[in-house]
Amino acid sequence: MDLGELKDQLTKLGIFEGEEVTFSPLKGGVSSDIYLIQNKGRKYVLKQALSQLRVEEEWLADVTRNLAEQDFIHYVSSFARDNVPEVIHADRQNAFFVMSYYGPPYQNWKAMMMTGQRSPEVTRQVARLLAQIHSHSYLNESVQHQFDHTNLFLELRVEPYILFTGSKYPKWKQIFDTEAERLLEHGEALMHGDFSPKNILVNGEQVLLLDHEVACYGDPAFDIAFMLNHLLLKRLVFSNAEPGDSKLPKVFWDHYFQQLNIKQSIDLKIRTIHLLKMLMLARVDGKSPAEYLDEGHRDWIRKFFTKSIGVNFQDNFDAFLDFFDEHRFDDKN
Ligand SMILES: Nc1ncnc2c1ncn2[C@@H]1O[C@H](COP(=O)(O)OP(=O)(O)O)[C@@H](O)[C@H]1O
Ligand SMILES: [Mg+2]
Numbered sequence: 001m002d003l004g005e006l007k008d009q010l011t012k013l014g015i016f017e018g019e020e021v022t023f024s025p026l027k028g029g030v031s032s033d034i035y036l037i038q039n040k041g042r043k044y045v046l047k048q049a050l051s052q053l054r055v056e057e058e059w060l061a062d063v064t065r066n067l068a069e070q071d072f073i074h075y076v077s078s079f080a081r082d083n084v085p086e087v088i089h090a091d092r093q094n095a096f097f098v099m100s101y102y103g104p105p106y107q108n109w110k111a112m113m114m115t116g117q118r119s120p121e122v123t124r125q126v127a128r129l130l131a132q133i134h135s136h137s138y139l140n141e142s143v144q145h146q147f148d149h150t151n152l153f154l155e156l157r158v159e160p161y162i163l164f165t166g167s168k169y170p171k172w173k174q175i176f177d178t179e180a181e182r183l184l185e186h187g188e189a190l191m192h193g194d195f196s197p198k199n200i201l202v203n204g205e206q207v208l209l210l211d212h213e214v215a216c217y218g219d220p221a222f223d224i225a226f227m228l229n230h231l232l233l234k235r236l237v238f239s240n241a242e243p244g245d246s247k248l249p250k251v252f253w254d255h256y257f258q259q260l261n262i263k264q265s266i267d268l269k270i271r272t273i274h275l276l277k278m279l280m281l282a283r284v285d286g287k288s289p290a291e292y293l294d295e296g297h298r299d300w301i302r303k304f305f306t307k308s309i310g311v312n313f314q315d316n317f318d319a320f321l322d323f324f325d326e327h328r329f330d331d332k333n
Pocket of ligand 2: 199211
């Protein structure tokens, strides 16, 4: 639907008061049209899926991911209502929905971290929320059935991050291919699929999770490793961060596993550490490279991958972090 049609439809539904409604594009999205809607002092956000993402490498995806996002918000609202946006209007046929706008005092967590605000308390809240989503949906057949979006997960995550990265390294390709296959077969809990700081808004210690379109029933290790990857890369880039700030990956890991309510987490830990190494390389040589890494960082990560992939850390994240820190100040050029 184009902007005119969206406006007409929403006006007919009587969502707005009076005639004065403005739609302005919001920045930041690569996979959707996102508009800020203003009407009589009230603000909303409309999100509609695009059929072609705005990144350099060609990367197409099914617009039904907007429906997965609607479903995810609905499901998580049932136990963590304050941690997902409030939906005002949802349209499945046209793959869009309107939610409340969370402007200031809400701040984007990635932007906060980039300006040195790396709060352990916020990190704990983020870990708690993820553990809650995974625990709640753990081995739940009806959730598995509802979020059977392996094709989307393949297209938006496994292909661009895992298979594409592996294809650039004949020596490691088999490891990446095996991991891809494993991820596509593993059904254990509801994954968010894009669990990264840029999709989290923070107000004090309250965290609000956005952008749930890659939600899929799968391996919770993916979300944990995805977030740890961001926290570690920031630790690498901001290596002169104040000492208290620099332990966010450990805070996240410890708190997540404290809060997780499942019988056995050793295998999950082992899978997470293994996947984390691959995701680190994926942010350098995959289809969605991290924009804040310079050539020195990129080389460092490639070398770190080569060193760490042969080391078996088992479920010991502290050992992995020590290994990371031992090499953190190695020459980045
Ligand atoms: N309800 C909202 N309130 C405030 N800002 C929002 C809201 N939804 C999205 N945004 C802003 O728009 C950005 C992109 O939205 P997101 O859902 O992450 O889309 P994409 O899939 O394109 O990344 C977010 O990072 C956030 O800054
Ligand atoms: Mg986003």
